[in-house]
Amino acid sequence: xxxxxxxxxxxxxxxxxxSLPSVLTLVALGxxxxxxxxxxxxxxxxxxxxxxxxLEILTSPDTLQVVLNSLVLTxxxxxxxxxxxxxxxILTAQTTLPGRRVWTVIVALPLVxxxxxxxxxxxxxxxxxxxxxxLLAPVxxxxxPAIYGLAGTVLVLTLFSYPYVFLTTRASLLSVDATxxxxxxxxxxxxxxxxxxxxxxxxxxxxxxxxxLVALYTLSDFGTPRIMQYRVFTVMIFEETQAxxxxxxxxxxxxxxxxxxxxxxxxxxxxxxxxxxxVAGGGERPGRIALGRWRWPAxxxxxxxxxxxxxxxxxxxxxxxxRPSPGSGGLAFELGYxxxxxxxxxxxxxFAVLLGLPIAYLSARSRSRLxxxxxxxxxxxxxxxxxxxxxxxxxxxxxxxxxxxxxxxLLLFAYVVRFIPQAVGIMESSILQVDPAHVEAARTxxxxxxxxxxxxxxxQIFxxxxxxGALVFLTTxxxxxxxxxxxxxxxxxxxxxxxxxxxxxxxGKAAVPALVLVGVSAMSMVVILSRERYNGTE
Amino acid sequence: xxxxxxxxxxxxxSHPTGIGRRRFLAATGAVGMGALAGCPGLNGxxxxxxxxxxxxxxxxxxxxxxxxxxxxxxxxxxxTELPDLEGELTFYLSFGEGGLYLDLIxxxxxxxxxxxxGHTQQSATGLANRIVNEVDAGxxxxxxxxxxxxxxxxxxxxxxxxxxxxDDVLEPVPARLxxxxxxxxxxxxxxxxxxxxxxxxxxxxASVQEFPDVAAFxxxxxxxxxxxxxxxxxxxxxxxxxxxxxxxxxxGMLDAGVGTFGNEFLVSNAAANGEIAAGFANHYYALRVxxxxxxxxxxxxxxxxxxxxxxxxxxxxxxxxxxxxELAENFVRHLLSAEAQEFFATRTFAYPTVPDVEPVGDLPxxxxxxxxxxxxxxxxxxxxxxxxxxxxxVLG
Numbered sequence: 001x002x003x004x005x006x007x008x009x010x011x012x013x014x015x016x017x018x019s020l021p022s023v024l025t026l027v028a029l030g031x032x033x034x035x036x037x038x039x040x041x042x043x044x045x046x047x048x049x050x051x052x053x054x055l056e057i058l059t060s061p062d063t064l065q066v067v068l069n070s071l072v073l074t075x076x077x078x079x080x081x082x083x084x085x086x087x088x089x090i091l092t093a094q095t096t097l098p099g100r101r102v103w104t105v106i107v108a109l110p111l112v113x114x115x116x117x118x119x120x121x122x123x124x125x126x127x128x129x130x131x132x133x134x135l136l137a138p139v140x141x142x143x144x145p146a147i148y149g150l151a152g153t154v155l156v157l158t159l160f161s162y163p164y165v166f167l168t169t170r171a172s173l174l175s176v177d178a179t180x181x182x183x184x185x186x187x188x189x190x191x192x193x194x195x196x197x198x199x200x201x202x203x204x205x206x207x208x209x210x211x212x213l214v215a216l217y218t219l220s221d222f223g224t225p226r227i228m229q230y231r232v233f234t235v236m237i238f239e240e241t242q243a244x245x246x247x248x249x250x251x252x253x254x255x256x257x258x259x260x261x262x263x264x265x266x267x268x269x270x271x272x273x274x275x276x277x278x279v280a281g282g283g284e285r286p287g288r289i290a291l292g293r294w295r296w297p298a299x300x301x302x303x304x305x306x307x308x309x310x311x312x313x314x315x316x317x318x319x320x321x322x323r324p325s326p327g328s329g330g331l332a333f334e335l336g337y338x339x340x341x342x343x344x345x346x347x348x349x350x351f352a353v354l355l356g357l358p359i360a361y362l363s364a365r366s367r368s369r370l371x372x373x374x375x376x377x378x379x380x381x382x383x384x385x386x387x388x389x390x391x392x393x394x395x396x397x398x399x400x401x402x403x404x405x406x407x408x409x410l411l412l413f414a415y416v417v418r419f420i421p422q423a424v425g426i427m428e429s430s431i432l433q434v435d436p437a438h439v440e441a442a443r444t445x446x447x448x449x450x451x452x453x454x455x456x457x458x459x460q461i462f463x464x465x466x467x468x469g470a471l472v473f474l475t476t477x478x479x480x481x482x483x484x485x486x487x488x489x490x491x492x493x494x495x496x497x498x499x500x501x502x503x504x505x506x507x508g509k510a511a512v513p514a515l516v517l518v519g520v521s522a523m524s525m526v527v528i529l530s531r532e533r534y535n536g537t538e
Numbered sequence: 539x540x541x542x543x544x545x546x547x548x549x550x551x552s553h554p555t556g557i558g559r560r561r562f563l564a565a566t567g568a569v570g571m572g573a574l575a576g577c578p579g580l581n582g583x584x585x586x587x588x589x590x591x592x593x594x595x596x597x598x599x600x601x602x603x604x605x606x607x608x609x610x611x612x613x614x615x616x617x618t619e620l621p622d623l624e625g626e627l628t629f630y631l632s633f634g635e636g637g638l639y640l641d642l643i644x645x646x647x648x649x650x651x652x653x654x655x656g657h658t659q660q661s662a663t664g665l666a667n668r669i670v671n672e673v674d675a676g677x678x679x680x681x682x683x684x685x686x687x688x689x690x691x692x693x694x695x696x697x698x699x700x701x702x703x704x705d706d707v708l709e710p711v712p713a714r715l716x717x718x719x720x721x722x723x724x725x726x727x728x729x730x731x732x733x734x735x736x737x738x739x740x741x742x743x744a745s746v747q748e749f750p751d752v753a754a755f756x757x758x759x760x761x762x763x764x765x766x767x768x769x770x771x772x773x774x775x776x777x778x779x780x781x782x783x784x785x786x787x788x789x790g791m792l793d794a795g796v797g798t799f800g801n802e803f804l805v806s807n808a809a810a811n812g813e814i815a816a817g818f819a820n821h822y823y824a825l826r827v828x829x830x831x832x833x834x835x836x837x838x839x840x841x842x843x844x845x846x847x848x849x850x851x852x853x854x855x856x857x858x859x860x861x862x863x864e865l866a867e868n869f870v871r872h873l874l875s876a877e878a879q880e881f882f883a884t885r886t887f888a889y890p891t892v893p894d895v896e897p898v899g900d901l902p903x904x905x906x907x908x909x910x911x912x913x914x915x916x917x918x919x920x921x922x923x924x925x926x927x928x929x930x931x932v933l934g
Contacts, residue, residue, distance in 0.1 A: 062929070129808075129811060143813070226764070226800075227800060229798060239924055239933070241663060241664070242766065242769075242920065243663075243921045244663060244918070244920070246667060331640060391667070394668060394671060395671055398671055398675040406679050484664070485660065485664060485668075487658065488658075489628055489656040489657065490657065491658075496659075500637055500659055501637065503633045503634060503637070504633075504634070504637040504638065505826070
């Protein structure tokens with residue numbers, strides 16, 4: 001039954017939608033098409049594969065096995081991230097956990113560690129003859145069970161991508177309206193029941209948004225499954241590029257993109273509940289759940305996650321620094337590589353925000369399918385394996401913009417294609433928190449839609465814009481495959497340097513740049529978390 | 539003793555005179571390298587500050603440690619006999635040895651004040667794909683392609699993206715280690731690193747086909763099937779013995795409980811640790827393990843006349859569309875110089891492809907090995923190999 005409030009929202013939404021300039025729709029659609037250009041290459045390249053051969057590849061038992069592997073891995077990592085991210089978000093945002101502010105930062109930080117570095121660290125630490133085995137050797141343990149395969153891959157990817165779920169869930173928790181919770185409690189629900197019936201439905205879209213990022217990241221990641229020896233789509237695609245079968249690689253990428261579309265559609269359905277809604281921000285915060293004697297077990301599990309996802313990888317990096325490596329020689333580290341990383345990530349973040357803003361605005365304020373189409377389509381680039389995106393950009397660059405080929409512009413474009421949905425997602429949720437009535441008020445005062453956006457909306461969503469940019473910044477900092485393919489001559493970044501020296505088994509040389517990478521990215525996490533203050537919390 | 543290029547004969551910054559050339563050869567031929575280490579070096583007419591850069595001698599191109607002790611001077615053509623490198627080149631370097639090759643190019647850049655270079659590193663196949671695309675569009679960026687695997691060089695050559703090399707550049711290298719479009723600069727032999735505490739050399743059969751039945755290898759053998767050198771080895775077996783026999787060999791190895799590793803350094807390291815009794819790897823990884831840990835009980839065995847004894851090469855090709863083919867050709871000559879070959883032998887533990895330079899330590903020479911009769915260009919045909927590896931579930 002519609003309440004008067006619902007009706008009010010509906011009519012407000014209606015008016016705002018009417019006032020959306022069609023220019024905005026055109027701009028957003030145009031941007032989305034531009035960002036989808038690499039997909040066009042994948043299509044064209046895949047179509048060149050002879051039909052019978054294509055069919056043979058797509059239906060071979062090996063391909064089907066790999067599809068299954070990818071799906072199982074994606075499901076495992078997504079479920080694992082929800083199981084870690086949601087409780088951690090609740091513990092830090094909604095309970096009396098001691099030191100929760102510090103823990104909030106700590107449990108968000110694993111996102112800054114590139115998962116391939118995490119995978120190396122886990123193999124070093126827990127491999128059959130790893131550091132842990134070395135410690136256990138005196139008690140007669142000569143070899144640990146292998147951590148390779150599905151379980152190890154799920155573990156590593158979960159530990160370094162659950163923060164997506166943590167961050168989005170936390171953001172929705174912080175915007176839950178306490179009055180609803182109180183209402184539920186007056187209806188004689190106990191705290192747990194009230195939580196399940198009232199809070200859970202409200203944070204579901206937030207959880208789903210984070211889970212979407214985790215799922216698509218897992219689908220597109222190559223380094224971790226490769227190191228952990230689990231054969232998924234990206235590994236198979238890589239094998240084809242190694243065998244000079246770019247067409248087959250494109251064909252397989254198409255299947256991967258198909259899976260992406262299915263996941264996107266699924267998330268859209270979960271997320272449908274928030275369509276057109278104006279989410280109350282800065283309302284009254286619900287009271288915290290007192291942990292009581294559960295305080296210590298809770299603290300123990302939070303600390304346990306921190307040890308696995310932060311202390312282990314950082315500890316291994318520091319160990320590499322002091323232990324002789326088998327390899328040597330090659331490139332010496334230069335500060336310039338760090339500077340390169342910083343500025344390309346900074347520019348990529350800036351463009352992701354600038355290009356993402358019209359897309360996010362349209363999606364937040366429009367209730368037609370057309371309006372959310374550009375937003376949905378940005379996720380396709382996010383799910384593209386970096387190596388495929390890199391190949392696409394090389395061919396498109398040479399053919400259509402030869403002047404930009406071999407320049408950093410092409411690399412920046414690839415970063416924006418890959419990471420813009422992260423910025424769009426955060427900015428969209430910020431725009432949803434702006435009361436459309438404020439915009440209307442400005443419009444009735446005679447402001448044009450652009451001026452009212454700049455005067456009313458932008459100041460309110462600025463923390464969200466900054467957080468979106470910061471998220472793009474930190475993921476760009478750790479992006480490897482597209483960077484390797486598209487970086488200009490004589491242009492190295494922290495990650496390309498780390499990759500080159502580790503490939504030559506000079507692990508000691510990889511340690512310092514890896515620590516610099518993690519340190520710099522950690523600072524951008526502060527920007528992401530500080531957004532919360534504006535939302536009237538803490 | 540005169541090692542100066544110029545100096546003694548009053549010749550600076552240009553081609554060395556005949557006198558300088560002969561003297562260098564006489565000197566290096568007559569005495570051990572230890573004695574040479576202290577001499578003024580090949581004076582490149584550099585900036586004249588504190589020795590390096592600008593002044594280099596053979597010790598600069600050499601590795602260090604026990605592995606180079608008492609090595610004779612390298613034979614072959616010294617860089618003092620080659621025209622100066624002057625101008626600018628762009629290199630596409632493949633990973634793996636790429637880092638070390640960069641050290642060599644840096645040495646040249648130190649030696650020749652008027653030589654500059656740019657570079658990028660990527661996987662060999664990634665670069666090959668890229669070169670083919672670039673040349674196709676008339677937009678090649680690279681002048682010289684240096685790859686750790688003959689397959690990638692051949693792929694570029696087949697696509698018509700590599701220039702034909704002049705005969706005098708190719709001539710120092712045995713015919714099996716080159717084609718008209720690329721030349722091998724460092725050899726990498728397939729080998730069997732084994733743990734010397736668990737096995738004797740005689741435990742390793744001379745034929746790789748027998749490996750699945752060796753009792754000592756059951757559940758105690760390692761390989762790295764995702765590694766390109768391993769895939770080249772399987773390609774070679776496919777070419778030599780046919781698809782079916784290769785397939786049953788792979789299945790036999792799986793039945794014998796072969797363990798999978800991420801790369802061949804890890805295979806060699808595991809053999810050194812005793813985690814496995816033996817494995818398949820390129821020969822130099824075990825030497826690296828031993829150079830790092832001199833007491834590690836890892837030794838090398840070689841099979842004979844079959845895919846297990848394949849010698850693949852790192853090589854160089856000149857990219858079609860280069861601005862300065864002469865400079866690029868001269869650079870390739872430098873890669874085959876006595877100094878560069880000594881560098882590959884002692885720093886990367888590769889087989890020199892110029893027979894006048896000895897491989898390090900107790901490695902058998904290429905002539906003592908008995909590599910199979912496989913055209914290295916044919917190793918580019920990886921697709922059927924990939925299918926085979928997938929069919930047998932070797933890739934997981």
